[in-house]
Amino acid sequence: MTGSDHFLWWRGHRGDRPRDDRWMEIGKESFQERERRITGRHHLPGPVPDWAEDLFRVARAAFIADKYVRRTGVRDRWTRRISLAVPVTEHERWGSAAVRTHLTALLQGLTGDLWNVDFRPLTGHYVEEALVSPDEPRASEVALFSGGLDSLSWAATRSRADDSRPLLLVMFREVGLLRLQQRVYRAVEQLDVVRPVLLLPMSQTPAGDGSGARLETSSRTRGLLYAAGAIRAATAHGVGTVHIPENGQLALNPPLTPARSAACSTRSVHPWTLGSLNALVTAVSDTESTVQVVNPLAQLTKGEVCKVGRDAGLTPSDLESTLSCGKPPTRRRGGPPIANCGVCFPCLVRRSGLLHANGSDGTRYEALPWADGLPLDRGADWRALQRWLLGPHTLTDVFTDTPLPADTDPAVAFDLIRRGREELSRLLQMAEATEAADAA
Known part of the structure; x- marks a missing residue:
């Protein structure tokens, strides 16, 4: 890589080599896990269409590029210029102007960077065959399952739907958080479920790039990778919709300050992002296997999602066992084995949602956002x-x-944020009560 431009070449077959020495080769070796664990192909009951495999490969390549190109190395310490070359089976479709437009807009909107993506034909590749018997029942519904409060509430709700066919939950393993994810999944299994619930575990931990330097800490493309993995699984099950459950409050994620606008805050489930992803999928897929992504919780605040979970049979303890944190302490080198820091914005929204639904929050947090002596940087979200x-x-x-997409009513979105602000205002009251008690 030279200058301010960064060139990354996703490796294809053995004879596939970068055009010149500007390009850095990436590929399946860029992940810590073995390919089988990354793709979960052996868990799928049927074939995956080429366009869905292509989408997953493009998302994986974008994710690795996002992690390997550090923002600290560019002039404004944020905006990068990334050129990505990826081999695809459906080369003509991916090379069309419509696909390039949709993909570039999606990546730039997610990350705030300048992307140029080139495609070349993929040949000589091998796709692992499914090990699941074709006679096994196929899922009628697919949803992402992170181990977070929103995905747990949705999984609990749909596990009780009157449907004899399974609910498939696609889970991407989190390093250091796998036990928590498994514990949260067991909360669904222990409900009085009506239908079978299947779990598809996948992985996505990036390996180092050989430099010894820490990888980029932001990861705006992670949500795209998760969505592409779920879409791919849905095609194998013959399901036309993937649910990505995220409370509408954080899906919109209105910036708290001008410095947090656009890609400076996560927009992975924003209505615009999902609309752009659906437009991309429509452009590359065939009519028989196309899939659309939907956020089923888009009209609900965090507190309302918590109440949905309670109505589905979850206990306050079930909800409190989940992960909501944007920067889990257990991920930090030398950090405590705690899932939620308590001071980042997602944790603040979590606190307000649990208070709204349960009247209390027994989650074990690393820190209290309004505590005296909290380091300046850790109190930034609270201020x-x-x-x-x-x-x-x-x-x-x-x-x-x-x-917002054309089919999204701004007045409805505004009312959602208003309700979310009312929930969050309870935190101000708690902080004031704490200060009064300390003063007394």
Whole structure:
């Protein structure tokens, strides 16, 4: 890599070599896990169409590029120029102007970077055959399952649906958090479920790039990789919809400050992102196996999602055992074995949601956001949230950050954020009560 441009070449067959020495080779070796664990192919009951395998490969390549190109190495410490070359089976489809437009817009909207993606024909590749018997019942519904509160509430709700065919939960293993994810999944199994529930475990831990330097800490393409993995699984089961459960409050993720606008905050389940991904899938897929992604919790706040989970039979303890943190302490080198830090914005939303639904929150957090002596950087989200809650929030603010799709009513989105602000305001009251108690 030279200058401000970064070139990454996803490796194809043995004779497939980069055009020149500017290109850095990446591929399946760029992940820590073996290919079988990454793809989960042996768990799938049927074939995956070429376009879905291509989409998953493109998403994997973008994810590795996102991790290997550090933002600290560019002038503004954020905006990178990334050229990515990926081999695809459906070369003519991926090479069309429509696909390039949709993919470039999606990547740039997610990451805030300047992307150029080239495609070349994939030949001589081998796809592992499924080990699951074709006579096994195929799922009628597919959803991502992270081990978070939102995905648990949705899984619990759908596990009780009146459907004899299985619910498939696609889970991407989190390093250091696998036991938590398994424990949260058991909370679904222990319900009085009506239908079978299947779990498809996949992995996506990036390996080092050989430099010895720490990989890029932001990862705006992780959500795209997860979605592509779930889409791929859905095609093997013959399911036309993938559910990506995320409370509408965090899906919209309105910026607390001007410095957090657009890609500076995660937009992986924003209505615009899902609309862009669906447009891309429509452009590359065939009519027989096309899949669309939907957020079934898009109209609910975090507190309302918690209540949905309670209605499905989950206990407060089940909800409190989940992961919501944007920067889990257990991921940090030398960090404590705690899943939720308690001070990042997703943790603050989590706190307010559990208070709204349960009247209390017994989650074990690493820190209290309004505690005296909290390091300045760790209290940044709490201070930003205070200013945001105490200031005005208008209808214009809803769509001036990230555009809404044409089928999304701004007034509905505005009302959702209003309800979310009311839930979050309880945290201000708790902080004031704590300060008063300490003063007394």
